[in-house]
Amino acid sequence: METAEGPGRLSPSQLQARDRSGLLIVSALVAILGLFGYLFWGGYGSSHREALSTANNLATVLTTTIEAALDRAQSDLRVFVPQITAEDLAGQVSPARRADIEARMGNHLRSFAAVLNYRVFDAQGQTIFGAGSVNPHASFSVADRAWFKQLHDDPDRDLVVSEVVIGKGTLDQTVIVAVPIRDGERHLRGAVNASVNLAYFQSLIDSLDIGPDGLVAVRRTDDLRLILRRPAQVDMVNTAVAKGGLTGVLRSGRSAGEGDFPSGVDNVVRTYAFRILHGYSVAVIVAVAVDDYLAPWRKQAALGGTAAVTLILALVVLHRRQERVRARLRAMNRRLQLVLEAAAEGIVEIDAGYRVVLANPVAAETLGWPSVEAMVGMESHEALGHLLADGRSCVEGICSIRQTLQDGQTRRVFDECFRDAANGTPVPVEYVVSTQMVGGASDGAVVVFHDIRERKLAEEKLNRVVEDLRRSEAALRAAGARLRMVLETAAEGIVGIDDESRIIFANPAAAHILGWPSPEAMLGEPSPEILGHRLADGRACREGCCPIVATLRDGETRRIANESFKGRNGTVLPVEYVVAALEVAGVVIGAIVAFHDITERRGLEEELQRSNAELEQFAYVASHDLRQPLRMVSSYLGLIERKLGAVLDEDTRTFMDFAVGGAKRMDRLILDLLEYSRIGKARQPVPVPLAEAAAIALNNLTVAVGEANAEIVVAEGLPTVAGNPMELTRLFQNLIGNALKYRAPERQARIEIGCRHGRHEWLISVMDNGIGIAPADRERAFGIFQRLVPQEEYEGTGIGLAICRKIVEHHGGRIWIEAAEGGGSTFLFTLRDGSIVAVT
Numbered sequence: 001m002e003t004a005e006g007p008g009r010l011s012p013s014q015l016q017a018r019d020r021s022g023l024l025i026v027s028a029l030v031a032i033l034g035l036f037g038y039l040f041w042g043g044y045g046s047s048h049r050e051a052l053s054t055a056n057n058l059a060t061v062l063t064t065t066i067e068a069a070l071d072r073a074q075s076d077l078r079v080f081v082p083q084i085t086a087e088d089l090a091g092q093v094s095p096a097r098r099a100d101i102e103a104r105m106g107n108h109l110r111s112f113a114a115v116l117n118y119r120v121f122d123a124q125g126q127t128i129f130g131a132g133s134v135n136p137h138a139s140f141s142v143a144d145r146a147w148f149k150q151l152h153d154d155p156d157r158d159l160v161v162s163e164v165v166i167g168k169g170t171l172d173q174t175v176i177v178a179v180p181i182r183d184g185e186r187h188l189r190g191a192v193n194a195s196v197n198l199a200y201f202q203s204l205i206d207s208l209d210i211g212p213d214g215l216v217a218v219r220r221t222d223d224l225r226l227i228l229r230r231p232a233q234v235d236m237v238n239t240a241v242a243k244g245g246l247t248g249v250l251r252s253g254r255s256a257g258e259g260d261f262p263s264g265v266d267n268v269v270r271t272y273a274f275r276i277l278h279g280y281s282v283a284v285i286v287a288v289a290v291d292d293y294l295a296p297w298r299k300q301a302a303l304g305g306t307a308a309v310t311l312i313l314a315l316v317v318l319h320r321r322q323e324r325v326r327a328r329l330r331a332m333n334r335r336l337q338l339v340l341e342a343a344a345e346g347i348v349e350i351d352a353g354y355r356v357v358l359a360n361p362v363a364a365e366t367l368g369w370p371s372v373e374a375m376v377g378m379e380s381h382e383a384l385g386h387l388l389a390d391g392r393s394c395v396e397g398i399c400s401i402r403q404t405l406q407d408g409q410t411r412r413v414f415d416e417c418f419r420d421a422a423n424g425t426p427v428p429v430e431y432v433v434s435t436q437m438v439g440g441a442s443d444g445a446v447v448v449f450h451d452i453r454e455r456k457l458a459e460e461k462l463n464r465v466v467e468d469l470r471r472s473e474a475a476l477r478a479a480g481a482r483l484r485m486v487l488e489t490a491a492e493g494i495v496g497i498d499d500e501s502r503i504i505f506a507n508p509a510a511a512h513i514l515g516w517p518s519p520e521a522m523l524g525e526p527s528p529e530i531l532g533h534r535l536a537d538g539r540a541c542r543e544g545c546c547p548i549v550a551t552l553r554d555g556e557t558r559r560i561a562n563e564s565f566k567g568r569n570g571t572v573l574p575v576e577y578v579v580a581a582l583e584v585a586g587v588v589i590g591a592i593v594a595f596h597d598i599t600e601r602r603g604l605e606e607e608l609q610r611s612n613a614e615l616e617q618f619a620y621v622a623s624h625d626l627r628q629p630l631r632m633v634s635s636y637l638g639l640i641e642r643k644l645g646a647v648l649d650e651d652t653r654t655f656m657d658f659a660v661g662g663a664k665r666m667d668r669l670i671l672d673l674l675e676y677s678r679i680g681k682a683r684q685p686v687p688v689p690l691a692e693a694a695a696i697a698l699n700n701l702t703v704a705v706g707e708a709n710a711e712i713v714v715a716e717g718l719p720t721v722a723g724n725p726m727e728l729t730r731l732f733q734n735l736i737g738n739a740l741k742y743r744a745p746e747r748q749a750r751i752e753i754g755c756r757h758g759r760h761e762w763l764i765s766v767m768d769n770g771i772g773i774a775p776a777d778r779e780r781a782f783g784i785f786q787r788l789v790p791q792e793e794y795e796g797t798g799i800g801l802a803i804c805r806k807i808v809e810h811h812g813g814r815i816w817i818e819a820a821e822g823g824g825s826t827f828l829f830t831l832r833d834g835s836i837v838a839v840t
């Protein structure tokens, strides 16, 4: 049964065709049965009619023939009666007379085969004359015969037809037809009779064509006794019919009749026709056996029936075969439907008129149709929204689907698009279109397609990746070349070591610094021996904790400033080096050591330190010494003012104030300079919790914080770093102090101290919402005596940030300014995580 609604079901036309064929077969069956019935009943009817008509015709012919014979015999007898005289009857017959009468009688019998003999009898029944073919001159008496008695006893009777008797003259079966010779008083004086030739009539009825089971009977109607019969049956002669359908009819008094009855004798059903002889109580009955007249019809019917049955059987077989084919078709249809539904590809069938006849759910979904049914019946280019590779619609250009429908070639297309009916966007597809040619013409095509959007995207992505890779490769090659160049030309010695501390590469500078003839000569050797590495405390690397080994272990980059390598010739080379891990996929496979000989720099540094110390000494002494005369200038100016106070005019007093102010400011500047020169003096770093340093700084600034009514936020988690507590407190104090001083008058001052841990260092920030610093001034602000605002508006010496930079750098960090949100400034500085390298 076709139940499923779906793309794979039988199409309406297929279903109609199926119904039509079933109907056709049923109609054919009905028609055959009808025709057969018609022929059967028609054949039966006509056979029956023919049988009746045969029986009737024969009965008529026979009746007429017998009637005519009896009439002629009777008429002959009545011709004889007046010729018979009283003398003849009295037995006084001369031979001449006899000869004359018998000759006349004999003349009547000529060519009259129905009668055997004519005889004349006297009143006692004794023969007088006789003529005929059988013993004409036999002498006998018929006084004992019933027919004679009837004539004798019944004066009104003038004709008798006897039952079948054995003729006394003929000595054979005969029927006597007799007429009386009466006197005026109707007394019987004699009789004339005729012996009917039953054999003649028997052969007459035997010659009738009434079929093998046909029946002819000639019976008396008064007592129904048999006279003649075909087939002849001697023992039945003179017997009456006791039963049978005909008895009643014969007795009914009708002169003729017909009907189908079973025979009272042999029970065979026959079609009867009978006639009563006019003027004689004799009936002629002709019957044709149903079996006989139906024989040809039966033959015909049997033939027709066989043909019909054969035809019906053929139709049934055909129908069954069709059913089997249909069942197979249905199964195929179901499988097709399953395939269509399960297919990952879109499948669309198009008829020769370019209309969609079938589609599967994937096709509808891919092309944005609400259902498969929405596509069916549509023009294919409309349903698919087919766009050619050049972007034209398929109706404008050469469409592969149309071509295939025309030439039957299967085509595979990779670069065309269908369209999403829901949103009109093109859907790049790959499709195969194939067709089946029937008699040189295509009866439709099947398009199997799949959406290659994702593949296209993946391809594009892949192309981009390949392109990126190509660029990266080129960049890598360029970088490699640059790196080689850098390695070749670098003044720094660079060596690579593997995870077992063996040298795997070295640049010319490394060979040169360490006194090797070539970099190649160093390869494969253990690095501690090649480098002759000694730690800061002078121990050989193997004996202590070697930073290079540590990096190989933990992958951390280390910058070392105070260790030494040994030249090939045994010279100790103070070096500064950076060791960084070589990692592949997070696994340390070796390390790079970049080093330079700092012998020269050491000398310069020592020189610098010496001169710095001298300079500091000088600055200190100079400051001290400068402050002495400055104090004298101030105090003498004070004395002058007190002494001349009363006489001094306003202008002079103002000038005096300027001079005192200038001296104070000079003192301030000298003090600041002294402080600046002292930074970095303390050599031993100690752990300094920054939170503590910030808290002390804030405490020192309590008054200023109060004046500014500032909101201060200090983040949790400020680190503890190795350094100088006084300097770090000073650092916070200067930055927070500036933030309070350079606050924006229009908003409440807000200062936020934060921190963040980077890879190897801490990043500390001091953010305010004050007047801000223009980007161009941010570097300049750190210079000594650099001020960005007028002295009249904001008091200061312009050295605070210079001190901050010196403190930060002294602790191995950097300091810079960024803009803060809302117009303020953020001061950021880094502090090295771990030991602080003293750099003066």
Ligand code: ADP
Binding pocket: 738, 739, 740, 742, 768, 770, 771, 772, 773, 781, 786, 787, 788, 789, 795, 796, 797, 798, 799, 800, 801, 802, 825
């Ligand atoms: P001083 O504050 O004594 O002028 P500094 O060296 O501390 O000297 O600062 C240098 C200059 O940087 C200041 O004159 C000021 O113009 C600018 N400045 C410093 N801190 C800030 C700040 N938080 N907001 C705005 N400007 C600042």
